[in-house]
Amino acid sequence: MTDFDDATWAFLENEKLEQTRDYLRRGRPYAGLAPADLQARWVAAFRDFAADIGDDDDLVRMFDLEAEYCLRDLRVPEELVEAEQEMLDRGMEEWLENDPQSWDEMADSVFEEIVDFHRTAAEASKS
Secondary structure, eight states: OOHHHHHHHHHHHHHHHHHHHHHHHTTOTTTTOOHHHHHHHHHHHHHHHHHOTTOHHHHHHHHHHHHHHHHTTOOOOGGGGHHHHHHHHHHHHHHHHHOHHHHHHHHHHHHHHHHHHHHHHHHHHHO
């Protein structure tokens, strides 16, 4: 694994922690759900997100449900949304093919976030 891979992994893990923190600050609204209900809501949230990737409400709901899975030390049932994941993957490929400039701008933005995170973490470890 390269240093960039390590930094990317750390960035993604930090994002999950921040999403969990935000979920807890909102009062952990899904804490009372039975496991089957948690699963049904996560699948629905993922499907809603996949159908309209620009809807931030769907994304926050999906992240909140994933945070609840994490807090319960349960695995998110990704196998239940394989078709939707494939649809998302195809959508990303089409985005790259049809609008490479926009794709590059998004990729550059994500890269900058990873670099900033890595820089901040390195500076924090020095102090």
